[in-house]
Amino acid sequence: MTTGPQTVTPKRGSSSVSGFWYFWAASGVSSLGAGITAVALPLTALVALDASAFQVGLITAASYAGAVLIGLPAGVIVQRFPMRRLQVVMDLVRAVLIASVPVAAWLDVLTLTQLVLVGLFISLANILFDVANTSFLPYLVSKEELTARNSLLSGTLATTQLAGPSLGGVLVQLLGAATSLLTDAVSYLLSAAFLWRIPKETSRPPERGHESFTQQVKAGLGFVLRHPVIRPCVLASMALNLSSGALLAMAPVFLVRTAGLPAGTVGLVLACDGVGALLGAALTTRLAAALGTARAAVAATVVGAVVALGMPLAHSGWTAVSFGLGEAGFAAGITAFSVLTRTHRQSVTPPDLLPRVVASVRFFTWGAVPIGALLGGTAADVLGARNALFAGCAVAFLAPLALCFSRVRRIRELAD
Numbered sequence: 001m002t003t004g005p006q007t008v009t010p011k012r013g014s015s016s017v018s019g020f021w022y023f024w025a026a027s028g029v030s031s032l033g034a035g036i037t038a039v040a041l042p043l044t045a046l047v048a049l050d051a052s053a054f055q056v057g058l059i060t061a062a063s064y065a066g067a068v069l070i071g072l073p074a075g076v077i078v079q080r081f082p083m084r085r086l087q088v089v090m091d092l093v094r095a096v097l098i099a100s101v102p103v104a105a106w107l108d109v110l111t112l113t114q115l116v117l118v119g120l121f122i123s124l125a126n127i128l129f130d131v132a133n134t135s136f137l138p139y140l141v142s143k144e145e146l147t148a149r150n151s152l153l154s155g156t157l158a159t160t161q162l163a164g165p166s167l168g169g170v171l172v173q174l175l176g177a178a179t180s181l182l183t184d185a186v187s188y189l190l191s192a193a194f195l196w197r198i199p200k201e202t203s204r205p206p207e208r209g210h211e212s213f214t215q216q217v218k219a220g221l222g223f224v225l226r227h228p229v230i231r232p233c234v235l236a237s238m239a240l241n242l243s244s245g246a247l248l249a250m251a252p253v254f255l256v257r258t259a260g261l262p263a264g265t266v267g268l269v270l271a272c273d274g275v276g277a278l279l280g281a282a283l284t285t286r287l288a289a290a291l292g293t294a295r296a297a298v299a300a301t302v303v304g305a306v307v308a309l310g311m312p313l314a315h316s317g318w319t320a321v322s323f324g325l326g327e328a329g330f331a332a333g334i335t336a337f338s339v340l341t342r343t344h345r346q347s348v349t350p351p352d353l354l355p356r357v358v359a360s361v362r363f364f365t366w367g368a369v370p371i372g373a374l375l376g377g378t379a380a381d382v383l384g385a386r387n388a389l390f391a392g393c394a395v396a397f398l399a400p401l402a403l404c405f406s407r408v409r410r411i412r413e414l415a416d
Helices: 014-048 053-062 066-070 074-079 083-106 112-139 143-175 182-196 213-226 230-258 263-270 272-291 293-310 316-348 351-365 368-383 385-396 398-404
Strands: none
Touching: 014 053, 014 083, 014 112, 014 143, 014 182, 014 230, 014 263, 053 112, 053 230, 053 368, 066 112, 066 351, 066 368, 074 112, 074 213, 074 351, 083 112, 083 182, 112 351, 143 182, 143 263, 143 272, 213 230, 213 351, 230 263, 230 293, 230 316, 230 351, 230 368, 230 385, 230 398, 263 272, 263 316, 272 293, 272 316, 293 316, 293 385, 293 398, 316 351, 368 385, 385 398
16 A cells, blocks of 8 residues: 655665765755854845834744744655755755845845845745755665765754854854845855765665555644654644744844844854753763653753843853853754654655655744744733743743643653
């Protein structure tokens, strides 16, 4: 009985080995550019357009709205196209979109509407690219190499999360917020060039199954909703991302307007997210060995939520330090939780269903980010940036509650 499109595993040789390194380079350079944009885009709205807190939140929401709009069908869409070619096209689309911002600024026609639309369409491209990217790696390396290669990619992405915002803050000070976005456009072009160098035979289109488009979407969604461990983990991820969306939208507003920090310092503070991600990735294996994956997942959400309170508690001369520590601790908790739950999903999901399960999970988890950003922006306008940060941190405590009121509380390993 057919469960959906079947993938064709290619032969692996020297071309696939070189293909992985092109894949790795593409992932790293595009992630570095995205980190720059994470700082430069909201600063463009704040500096060039004098945007309000709600408007900054609106841009952040639009930048993640793709998960809501096409999150569920993304897995089926990806399975119907050659994944290498799809990633190249999405890179080119993102390069054109992000380059339109500095061009509009130079022509003095930049508007808030354009920033929102750029964020929205980039988010749509991001979803298709990321689902294809996650599903593409098994075409490049053997099953035995998969864990090591995933670890290398995770470490690389964490490093770029550290370097990107720092570099973004410096470029904003040197070039201006809008002009610095050209760096991200160039990074997407480089990513497309690296991906194009991967041998074509490693990404042949999958065979078509007999299920309809809707049936294929439902199969992935149903697997997620019925699974006794994946379902509460998704709920916990939604809480964390709802909190992250609010904090992501409010951080530039708080640091620039409440704390009065310069753009370079803002970039350094926001780069603490990458430090936390590196720390979380480094400690996850030891934490899982000591506590078990289920208990480690709960611990990661609790510690992350508690330490995150350092962000709204930041005051006077210690603002940058306190905010940075809070952000790093929150990122460490999220990263550890994500690694544990992602590994569990990969181990229990049938391979032909994995792209659709990935897309379904991201529909719920990434879809929470724009909602959090909108709520955070609204709360900041009504309550002030600091109180909005407190509210965002409070939402993070819903994550351990979701786990404790499920089967996860009674088991040591997520796979039990």
